Amino acid sequence: MDWLVAPMTVQLLGAVLVIGALLHLATVLLRARSDAAMARRYHDQRLQQLDLELATAAVRHRSAVRAVDAGWSGTRKFRIERKVPESDSVTSFYLIPHDGKALPPFKPGQFLTFQLKLPDRAKPLVRCYSLSDSPSETGHYRISVKRLDPPPKAPDAPPGLSSNFLHREVSEGEILDVKAPAGDFFLDLEERRPVVLIGGGVGITPVFSMLKAACAAGYDQEIWFFSGARFGADQIYQDDLKALEAAHDNLRVCLCYSEPTEGDVLGETYHHHGWVGVDLFKQMLPSNNYVFYICGPPPMMAAVTQDLADWGVPKADIRMEAFGPASIKKTESKPASDVPAVTVEFAHSGKTVNWSGAETLLELAEDNDVVIDSGCRAGNCGTCVTAVRSGEVDYASPPSAEPEAGSCLPCIARPTSNLVLDA
Ligand SMILES: Cc1cc2nc3c(=O)[nH]c(=O)nc-3n(C[C@H](O)[C@H](O)[C@H](O)COP(=O)(O)OP(=O)(O)OC[C@H]3O[C@@H](n4cnc5c(N)ncnc54)[C@H](O)[C@@H]3O)c2cc1C
Ligand code: FES
Structure with a gap:
């Protein structure tokens, strides 16, 4: 029987070996497949991560390029050369670069972004302020800041953080961190179209810069300048406006006071009792064929822009900027x-x-x-x-x-x- 046992054992052994080899192969294949799946997953995740990093880098790069085009990248240190009160609540700050180097030009209507280091705040407070002087004043930048009290509806709310800090705690000689001039709300002097510049309250700042720039550049088109304030004591830049109007035949200034006081004389110190609005434009302007630049409180901007559109002014000729709610959260939630x-x-x-x-x-x-x-x-x-x-x-x-x-x-x-x- 030995001759029978030996071949069977050999066959059995062979079968076991083949099965073992097949099992090993299957395990190797399975492991390879799972390794490949893991590698693919890792690869996909890594690709996603790289895509994300690339997208972020591209966004940051484009912002940096834009900032360098505009003047400098990141923040630059500026010294407060002078603080000049314009009214009870508005003060102008004249800024010169701490490094003593030249100031890059800006477009009239653009703004600066400040990173303010307030005591008791870990992170800088970021706020924007329009450049309120003409770009032709190449020795300084100027901003004019309104100090904000708590709104009448919330008398217990804290006063405006940045505006009160600038008014009360920042003195002449101090250094501030400032980002380069930016913004697409600017007067294009190349356009050579008649313009209407409209400022409500402290929203006068960018349009006043436009006005000064236009006058300095010898702009030969009609310029209308409307400014809305409550009364004369709130109206800033009055002397400058008078002087500019006297010196430029193509400029007409209209000061509108909603609550004039005894010292305000209609026809002498101001021109219209009421709000700035399209009814007034219809009375004063010979047509609606102007480019309108508007900056002011949201209700005024909403009313004026809607009424201009209703008057037939093309959308492209209505240009505006909102100073925006910097820290007030709207509380209403949507259904x-x-x-x-x-x-x-x-x-x-x-x-x-x-x-x-x-x-x-x-x-x-x-x-x-x-x-x-x-x-x-x-x-x-x-x-x-x-x-x-x-x-x-x-x-x-x-x-x-x-x-x-x-x-x-x-x-x-x-x-x-x-x-x-x-x-
Ligand atoms: C492009 C641009 C240009 C600008 N240019 C100018 C300019 O030329 N001049 C200028 O003066 N401003 C300008 N601003 C506005 C400016 O950036 C600030 O928004 C403004 O100074 C208010 O900032 P703040 O930190 O003083 O007030 P915030 O601290 O932001 O407070 C704003 C108001 O909210 C009230 N408030 C705070 N907390 C509450 C609460 N919980 N409930 C109810 N009310 C509350 C405050 O009392 C204050 O009245 C500009 C803004 C932009 C975007
Ligand atoms: S664009 Fe100014 S905070 Fe978003």
Whole structure:
């Protein structure tokens, strides 16, 4: 029987060996497949990460290039050369560069962004202020700041942080960190069109810069200048306006006081009792064929822009800037039915949340402890620009500086689809 056992054992052994080899092969193949899947997953994640980093770098690079084009990148130190009161509540600050080098030119209507170091605040407070002098004044920059008290509706609220800090705590000789002039709300002197410049309250600052620039450049088109204030004591730049009007035949100034006091004399110290508005323009302007530049409080801007459109002024000829709510949060929330059911992923912070119907993506981020730097909170300064990894947004109001493709301004943006932000 030995002759029978030996071949069977050999066959059995052979079978065991073959099965073993097959099992080993299967294990190797399975492991290789799972290794490949893991590698592919890792590779995909890494690619996504690189895409994200690339998008962010591109956004930052474009902002840096824009800033360098405008003057300098990041912040530059400026010394307060002079503080000049313009009225009870508005003070002008004359700024000269601490490094003593030349000042880059700016376009009349643009603003500066300040990073203010307030005591008791870990992070700098970012605020924008329009350049209020003409670019032809090459020795200094000037801003004119209104000191904000708590609003009448909330008398117990804290007073305006930055404006009170600048008025009360920043003295001549002190140094401030300032970003380069920016903003798309500016007078294009090359356009050579008749213009109407309209300023409400401290919103006069950018349009006053436009007026001074136009006069300094010998602008030969008609210029109308309307300024709205409560009464004479609130109207800043009165002497300059008088002098400019006297020196330029093509300029007509109209000061409008809504609550004139005894010292204000109609026809002498001011020209119209009431608000600045389109009814007044219809009385005074020979036609509506002007480019209108408007800056003022939101109710005035809303009324004037709507009434100008109703009067037939083309959209392209209505140019405006809002000073924006810097720190007041709107509290009304939208009804649940109006809120799109989308998610927002803050990729850097590793948080994904449902869109809650917050006013803006910036508010959603803040509500979820995601840090996005902000300044104007009105789509003007570009401080909050953030790369969009995927998804779509729209804007509650059109941004005055359209962000680059692949990025958004969370301070005024809302998602319209699932969104991944680099924040
Ligand atoms: C492009 C641009 C240009 C600008 N140019 C000028 C300019 O030339 N001149 C100028 O004066 N301003 C300008 N501004 C506005 C300026 O940037 C600031 O928004 C303004 O000075 C107010 O800032 P703040 O820190 O003093 O006030 P914030 O601290 O932001 O407070 C604003 C107001 O809210 C009130 N408040 C605070 N907390 C509450 C609360 N919980 N409830 C209710 N109310 C509250 C404050 O009392 C204050 O009245 C500009 C803004 C932009 C975007
Ligand atoms: S904070 Fe200024 S653009 Fe968003």
